[in-house]
Amino acid sequence: MTNDSLIQSISSLLPEAQIKMGFEYVEAFIPVDKLHDFMLQMKNNPEMAFDYLICLTGADFPDHLQVIYHLESTSHNHVIVIKVKTIGRENPSVDSVSDIWPTADPHENEAFDLLGIKFNNHPEPRRLFLDDTWGYPLRKDYQDDVHIVSR
């Protein structure tokens, strides 16, 4: 599917989605409460068939946190970027997609570990790299006490 037809089919699937053309791939913002249903459709709809989750990234922004999903379809060879904004930065939570793509399980744990994003219904939530007393280092307001990074 080309990028233009991807934009059309997503806007017909979910009219609330904010879609724009990125540098290479289509980027779509999905409302956080619609995420899980939408992702199920992305995988099971035969026209989309996004069966391969390439990469899951968390990012910190001034008033919210973002989770960014890079999806690829191995049968149609198209790539899309799905993004979701959490509500606020205090208690950010997003539905887990690890029941749709099992590879999301460690990637979500990584985002939880480094950014403190909570994933609802995650089968095995745990910190992956750091111990439980550590803060969330990839947040922009992280206090770097041991001066690993100086700006």
Add this chain to the structure above:
Amino acid sequence: MAEYKEVYLTSDEIKTDDYLVNMGPQHPSTHGVLRLLVKLEGEKVLNVQPHIGYIHSGIEKMTESLTYIQIPHLTDRMDYLAAHMNNEAVSLCVEKALQVEVPERAKYIRTIFDELQRIASHQLWWCAFGMDMGALTTFFYGLRDREDILDIFEETCGARLTLNYSIPGGVMFDIHPNFQRDVKAFIKKFRAKLPEYERLLTGNVIFRERTKGVGILSKEEAIAYGVTGPSGRASGFSCDIRKKQPYSAYPYVKFNEIMGTDGDTFTRYHLRILEMFESMDIIEQLIDNIPEGDYAVKMKGVTKLPEGEYYQRVETGRGEFGVYVISDGKKNPYRMKFRSPGFSNLFAINNIAKGWKIADLVAIMGTFDLVIPDIDR
């Protein structure tokens, strides 16, 4: 006197408790500081939970305070067996964002280095895998031949492991005058040596018994768990980025994406041997045709990427490596994420190793070719 009665217990009636064993972080077959929490019933593996982070170095955090020209030099510390590919991925990402056209000469040099690096990586994997399976000879064979490639690297860029060779705009130095001669000599030598590898391990009856049909990963599982590289291709998942989204000089060469169907330990093993032959074919197509001209375009020391998001994928020896940059138009990235192949591959092991013996777990883990700094970042 009580009557003596013999009691025979069937194997179903003798119960043993499940127990948890920490495999690592110093276990020799984990090849680094990785801890697997293995739940066992006797010798049978019930569950594997990987615990990582022993050498987490916060590279993603560090990139947020570095410029785009400095970042490539940090990335070869992640996957030290694919240092050049990591450098190249960041360079390609920055070039793509700035729409810089790299000289043809640099593209050819990068691709030759990619393939040399892939052979060196597979050689080290092969010798370590043989050692995991109890065959020490492979270790000496593999390291002996890998030395030739490291010498070629050293001659051109001064480093043997952390090459630091690919930078945004091209490569750091021109190739050494002897480079083409040495690469051709290496390929001639290694073409004769590689069948020896096959005779030593592939044809070995003990080895085949231990690997054939062991630890099967189906194609659907490979896609679902994001298992890429030779491990994914052994299951029939066509995931070669060199074919899917060709970069550098890959569009100019003809090569086959080597695929397997069985998805067992032996297929994952043999596919890497075949990939070494394929890599030599690619180098042979390029080595005599390196175009004359500049090896890099001049880039400014402080380069600002236009606001936006950029994703670049490359194929390393272990699978798909991705660089994702969110730029806010400043000289440092706002957020940089490295999608490392080993990270996704590692977490598929639980699914494969369930039900197999603990000795098979070592074999399965060996064929996944884990490099721990690549997983921990």
